[in-house]
Amino acid sequence: MARYKNGINGPISGKVGAVVGSSWRGVEYLKSLPDRGGKAFTEKQKNQQFLMGMVSKWLKPLKRIIEIGYQIFVTGKTPMNGCVSYHMKHAVTGNSPLEYVINFAKVIFSRGELLIPLIKEVLGLMDAVLHIKWDNASTSVFNNDDDKATIVVYNPAKQAFVSFENVAQRADKEAVLQLPAAYAGDRVHCWQHFVNERGDAVSTTVYLGEVLVS
Structure with missing residues (x-):
């Protein structure tokens, strides 16, 4: 990732070729797009993406409660990300999208x-x-x-x-x-x-x- 102050035509925003320009807290950045080398996602990766989406969607209505409940048990993550990670590992049964089920007895909206x-x-x-x-x-x-x-x-x-x-x-x-x-x-x-x-x-x-x- 590169950082710059002034481009020839001012700050760059969005995708330009293999580069993406963005701004965060007033600092302009350039970063290259990831190169997957034409590789398709594996079945395991697809299942993991589906699982993350399913758990995130289920927890989303409780964002406010989770932000309080997980406030001290996340390192380098948001409380919601920490909560999603816990539930993906411990509160879902099944091995594929058609089998995934929330185990309600293991659900935890707060840890303290x-x-x-x-x-x-x-x-x-x-x-x-x-x-x-x-x-x-x-x-x-x-x-x-x-x-x-x-x-x-x-x-x-x-x-x-x-x-x-x-x-x-x-x-x-x-x-x-x-x-x-x-x-x-x-x-x-x-x-x-x-x-x-x-x-x-x-x-x-x-x-x-x-x-x-x-």
Whole structure:
């Protein structure tokens, strides 16, 4: 990659032959296009590209939650890239595009040092209401009463997420959530984690299981 200040005709933008001109934070750069030597992508590379696209698309609606949840567990990556990488390695089953399936029990939207909630009960009540009860360990630097609960719900039938940020404090030991009325009769998957008052520490996501919405 080359850096320059002034071209003959000013800064170059876009592709010119085998060179691409671009600008980043006011600095102009030239870089050559990669040479694949006419080689076609292998089947493994195609599968990897498909898998990355599938996982990225599935996680995209939760970008805000993931940016908080993965803020300290990425090196040289964005929180979203770190989250995608984790799920590609640990939360997808199958060996080809036709077989790939998200393993909901291994999904993690946050990773951190705060203590996880001790889940006691997850109930689907009438009128699409979800009731979650938990208990807590003794108060400590990793377990504060004012830690805030974030709960994520995914409906495979609707292919849609519903998220509830800061819906309750750790000390409340319960949360009552109103799901969309259209979810009645569907089965949903649920996850919960805590974020501290400053927003710079989280607990690791806990999978709450699959619930039938009434």
